[in-house]
Amino acid sequence: MMCLFSSILKSGDLACLSTDNDGDGCFDALEGGDNVQLSDLDSEGRILGGVDGDGVPVFS
Numbered sequence: 001m002m003c004l005f006s007s008i009l010k011s012g013d014l015a016c017l018s019t020d021n022d023g024d025g026c027f028d029a030l031e032g033g034d035n036v037q038l039s040d041l042d043s044e045g046r047i048l049g050g051v052d053g054d055g056v057p058v059f060s
């Protein structure tokens with residue numbers, strides 16, 4: 001994956017590739033307030049399933 005604009009986290013990782021930007025141990029997808037459940041994520045915090053035509057994740 002290529003990031004056009006991204007900050008660098010304290011960990012040295014690119015923020016756009018991190019699934020826990022603030023490093024609190026809770027996946028950002030769960031903290032986003034879009035009713036994402038743990039069961040919607042893989043073990044690394046990535047949303048399972050595909051994306052719609054606008055690149056928005058599609059999950060049930």
Ligand SMILES: [Ca+2]
Pocket residue numbers: 019020021022023024025026027028031
């Ligand atoms: Ca987090």
